[in-house]
Amino acid sequence: MKLYLSVDMEGITGIPDYTYIDSSQHNYERARRIMTEETNYVIDAAYQFGCKEILVNDSHSKMNNILIDELHPEAALITGDVKPLSMMQGLDGSYAGVMFIGYHARAGQPGVLSHSMIHAVRNFYINDHVIGEMGFNAYVAGYFGVPVLLVAGDNHAGREAEELIPNVTTAVVKETISRSAVKSMSPVKAGELLKGKASEALENRQRVKPLIPPSEPVLKIEFNNHGQAEWANLMPKTEIIPGTTIVKYEAADILEAYKAMLVMTELAMHTAFS
Secondary structure, three states: OEEEEEEOOOOOOOOOOHHHHOOOOOOHHHHHHHHHHHHHHHHHHHHHHOOOEEEEEEOOOOOOOOOHHHOOOOOEEEOOOOOOOHHHOOOOOOOOEEEEEEEOOOOOOOOOOOOEOEOOEEEEEEOOEEEOHHHHHHHHHHHOOOOEEEEEEEHHHHHHHHHHOOOOEEEEEEEEEEOOEEEEOOHHHHHHHHHHHHHHHHHOHHHOOOOOOOOOOEEEEEEOOHHHHHHHOOOOOEEEOOOOOEEEEEOOOHHHHHHHHHHHHHHHOOOOOO
């Protein structure tokens, strides 16, 4: 059995604010170590369950955060960018399941460090259904026929996962007080929880169905200001919906929509605010 792990950072145990997730800040190296340890707890449980191959995809920021020299020696790691499928790079239909570790709630919602890819985004829509990173990534997994078995993060990420994916297992390692404050388990206690929840998720895998994306989806990205929408609109085949900051793109499939999202958000980050 093959297992795929997409590991973000905001939902990792003990991380409350940007000083842990920004590589230029003083808490970042501590966060990298906890992120790596947290990934290892899940890998250990999966191998003990009977998984034969585990692929880890570093999915935060520049995607080079996990300490490979401290990662479980039997796991493979995708690290760095640019990656055509970003947080879901390397996934295909040969995997029995996907686990999202260190995930967070979508933009505009309660939850520690909640956002959707970049802070310029207010909402993602697929066929007018609002989603965040978690939903978009789950749709990509569903395109390959692979179910999302486990989501680990704060309590709001867990709630979002349960609303999105019937019968998914969630591991809540911290509770949000505000967007930059949490009540967290210790890393050791969180590790015990993650090992148990990973095993539970694998036991439960037959009850979880892939989140099948719509065919020919319409992607809409609502930006915070019109300048960001203007930059995103440089992407061919896009249009700004008049009177809004929403950029629309009609895709052939969810993979094309996902890649279009990556390009548009990258462009939007060029907007100057001064």
